[in-house]
Amino acid sequence: xxxxxFFTLGVASLALAARTPVRRVVHESRRSLPTGWTxxxxxxxxxxxxxxxxxxxxxxxxxxxxxxxxxxxxSPNYGQHWTPAQVAxxxxxxxxxxxxxxxxxxxxxxxxxxRITVSKSGSWIxxxxxxxxxxxxxxxEYYVYQHGQDGKEHLACHQAYHVPKHVSKHVDLxxxxxxxxxxxxxxxxxxxxxxxxxIGKVSRPVTGNVIHSxxxxxxxxxxxxxxxxxxxxxxxxxxxxxxxxxxxxxxEYTPQSHNASDFDxxxxxxxxxxxxxxxxxxSIDGGVLVxxxxxNAYAESSxxxxxxxxxxxxxxxxxxxxxxxxxxxxxxxxxxxxxxxxSYCTSGGGDDPTQDGIYPDPQPGGYGKDxxxxxxxxxxxxxxxxxxxxxxxxxxxxxQCAEYxxxxxxxxxxxxxSGDAGVGGRxxxxxxxxxxxxxxxxxxxxxxxxxxxNVFPRPAFQEKAVSTYLTKYPPGYAPNIYNASGRAxxxxxxxxxxxxxAINGQFRLVSGTSASAPTxxxxxxxxxxxxxxxxxxxxxxxxxxxYSEAFNGAFNDITNGSNPNCxxxxxxxxxxxxxVTGLGTPNFPKMLAKWLLxx
Ligand SMILES: *[C@@H]1O[C@H](CO)[C@@H](O)[C@H](O)[C@H]1NC(C)=O
Ligand SMILES: *[C@@H]1O[C@H](CO)[C@@H](O)[C@H](O)[C@H]1NC(C)=O
Ligand SMILES: *[C@@H]1O[C@H](CO)[C@@H](O)[C@H](O)[C@H]1NC(C)=O
Ligand SMILES: *[C@@H]1O[C@H](CO)[C@@H](O)[C@H](O)[C@H]1NC(C)=O
Ligand SMILES: *[C@@H]1O[C@H](CO)[C@@H](O)[C@H](O)[C@H]1NC(C)=O
Ligand SMILES: *[C@@H]1O[C@H](CO)[C@@H](O)[C@H](O)[C@H]1NC(C)=O
Numbered sequence: 001x002x003x004x005x006f007f008t009l010g011v012a013s014l015a016l017a018a019r020t021p022v023r024r025v026v027h028e029s030r031r032s033l034p035t036g037w038t039x040x041x042x043x044x045x046x047x048x049x050x051x052x053x054x055x056x057x058x059x060x061x062x063x064x065x066x067x068x069x070x071x072x073x074x075s076p077n078y079g080q081h082w083t084p085a086q087v088a089x090x091x092x093x094x095x096x097x098x099x100x101x102x103x104x105x106x107x108x109x110x111x112x113x114x115r116i117t118v119s120k121s122g123s124w125i126x127x128x129x130x131x132x133x134x135x136x137x138x139x140x141e142y143y144v145y146q147h148g149q150d151g152k153e154h155l156a157c158h159q160a161y162h163v164p165k166h167v168s169k170h171v172d173l174x175x176x177x178x179x180x181x182x183x184x185x186x187x188x189x190x191x192x193x194x195x196x197x198x199i200g201k202v203s204r205p206v207t208g209n210v211i212h213s214x215x216x217x218x219x220x221x222x223x224x225x226x227x228x229x230x231x232x233x234x235x236x237x238x239x240x241x242x243x244x245x246x247x248x249x250x251x252e253y254t255p256q257s258h259n260a261s262d263f264d265x266x267x268x269x270x271x272x273x274x275x276x277x278x279x280x281x282x283s284i285d286g287g288v289l290v291x292x293x294x295x296n297a298y299a300e301s302s303x304x305x306x307x308x309x310x311x312x313x314x315x316x317x318x319x320x321x322x323x324x325x326x327x328x329x330x331x332x333x334x335x336x337x338x339x340x341x342x343s344y345c346t347s348g349g350g351d352d353p354t355q356d357g358i359y360p361d362p363q364p365g366g367y368g369k370d371x372x373x374x375x376x377x378x379x380x381x382x383x384x385x386x387x388x389x390x391x392x393x394x395x396x397x398x399x400q401c402a403e404y405x406x407x408x409x410x411x412x413x414x415x416x417x418s419g420d421a422g423v424g425g426r427x428x429x430x431x432x433x434x435x436x437x438x439x440x441x442x443x444x445x446x447x448x449x450x451x452x453x454n455v456f457p458r459p460a461f462q463e464k465a466v467s468t469y470l471t472k473y474p475p476g477y478a479p480n481i482y483n484a485s486g487r488a489x490x491x492x493x494x495x496x497x498x499x500x501x502a503i504n505g506q507f508r509l510v511s512g513t514s515a516s517a518p519t520x521x522x523x524x525x526x527x528x529x530x531x532x533x534x535x536x537x538x539x540x541x542x543x544x545x546x547y548s549e550a551f552n553g554a555f556n557d558i559t560n561g562s563n564p565n566c567x568x569x570x571x572x573x574x575x576x577x578x579x580v581t582g583l584g585t586p587n588f589p590k591m592l593a594k595w596l597l598x599x
Contacts, residue, residue: 386417
């Protein structure tokens with residue numbers, strides 16, 4: 001049992017005598033511990049921790065309105081994206097926030113002013129403090145938690161932390177506090193999962209099927225997906241013309257890697273004219289290709305890159321590979337975002353050590369810098385890695401979500417996979433069906449991630465679509481089973497089962513929303529190409545457009561299948577939007593026509 005309450009006696013009596021207690025409010029709290037972690041002891045009070053206080057950015061309350069102004073199809077400013085400098089100026093934390101936090105640390109925390117620094121970006125206030133000081137400051141208790149499986153220890157505070165009310169409005173989040181060491185997982189699945197506890201873990205060795213003969217034959221699309229199958233499914237035939245203006249990026253987190261000779265094996269069989277083509281490596285925080293003989297280590301990158309290159313379909317269009325993290329420390333979404341946006345970058349501290357890679361990395365072989373705004377983001381960025389919502393704190397997620405919004409203001413589109421574990425994503429050609437028959441949601445081995453957020457409320461752009469689903473097809477679960485008021489997902493879908501991928505010279509079947517994301521991203525990139533060729537802007541944040549009346553019919557509606565998990569059949573795919581396949585899979589000619597009508 002853990003002790004609750006603000007202080008243990010020994011600590012509090014001495015410290016509190018000296019000053020007037022301040023009224024504090026809960027700043028962040030955690031409902032339950034992430035799976036596998038148990039508290040084993042109180043943290044030593046003299047232990048020094050790098051306290052990082054993230055300041056709230058200015059103007060975030062206006063972010064959605066700014067985004068709608070450039071992304072809603074009815075807006076006269078559609079496509080008038082901002083420059084990165086405009087974004088940085090609009091959201092920079094105010095001097096009032098810096099002052100409020102600094103004075104709280106000095107006056108109430110009795111931390112000498114010379115121990116406190118402000119990060120270069122002006123977004124983080126940093127101080128090395130003892131656990132004792134942190135506990136007093138935050139009205140919490142720190143414990144050492146241990147992971148049941150690997151015995152790894154982690155320092156975190158219990159249940160909640162507090163800050164004075166007048167300070168709370170200036171603070172985004174504080175680390176280290178509640179956040180846990182749950183590493184991101186890639187979504188590609190190369191072997192069947194045999195029990196629920198394996199979901200989201202990547203430690204299982206691969207036994208993915210090796211295919212000995214290559215089908216280029218569309219008759220086989222129900223068993224093996226190839227470039228040709230995807231082109232037929234989505235009516236996707238397009239030759240890029242704006243190759244010098246358009247950009248697309250694919251994100252991979254080290255140690256996930258690939259073997260470059262596999263591109264040629266893949267192209268030799270599926271897209272002959274592309275033999276010799278490679279992505280352009282953009283290394284962020286020491287990202288490198290780590291050689292491996294384990295197909296599992298190559299599955300995600302090989303899948304993503306072979307399909308993006310193959311679907312873009314020409315040597316002349318550059319595909320950027322954002323390889324993030326050195327092989328020692330690894331990396332997470334915030335490291336990517338730091339590399340893309342100088343104004344968000346937490347250089348000098350501020351990344352969450354329990355979640356993100358901390359750079360410079362002092363470990364042997366570690367990368368000695370912290371990459372900050374080193375590359376202008378591509379127009380479309382595909383990512384097939386994910387977390388479980390329950391493993392992160394709301395403040396951590398909201399901060400990151402705002403950053404995706406800021407980059408979207410500059411015209412960037414992020415395509416993320418929705419997960420492969422059902423209500424808790426992917427479409428396929430049903431066994432025995434022809435590629436020209438309607439698709440069905442994957443229901444057998446890897447149900448699509450879909451459902452409702454417990455953190456983000458339903459946004460206005462999906463109000464009509466989601467309320468229509470819930471009214472016409474009530475899921476029939478008790479209100480505590482899913483949160484009908486939350487942001488519903490996915491938005492769209494694409495085939496994700498049994499893609500043929502070359503891995504270390506052999507062709508294997510790889511499945512997951514990991515496959516859907518790069519496929520959708522590649523098709524969207526062709527839309528950008530066509531718009532850029534006409535002197536228009538890239539599509540940017542697509543949600544308000546695709547959910548609008550103007551895009552009726554732009555997607556192939558998937559009306560069969562479900563996403564079972566948690567002992568339920570999950571949600572059912574139905575006509576219109578549904579929490580299994582979203583609005584549906586791309587119908588390229590229709591999507592393109594709609595986007596070319598917009599300014
Ligand atoms: C905290 O301590 C580390 C290690 O000594 C040091 O590198 C860092 O600069 C210190 N941070 C602050 C804000 O003083
Ligand atoms: C891929 O194409 C090459 C060249 O045509 C061929 O030799 C090879 O057998 C094919 N791969 C498989 C697995 O069939
Ligand atoms: C996918 O591949 C597996 C293994 O080869 C096969 O059993 C299955 O029928 C294929 N197709 C579908 C739609 O699952
Ligand atoms: C349901 O989602 C909303 C956000 O839309 C959130 O505020 C609320 O706490 C969630 N309810 C539960 C029980 O998690
Ligand atoms: C890459 O694959 C080729 C065979 O396709 C193999 O000969 C080579 O050893 C592989 N390289 C690495 C680094 O895995
Ligand atoms: C619809 O899904 C069910 C499983 O839920 C499957 O048995 C059936 O073959 C699918 N039908 C079509 C037309 O895809």
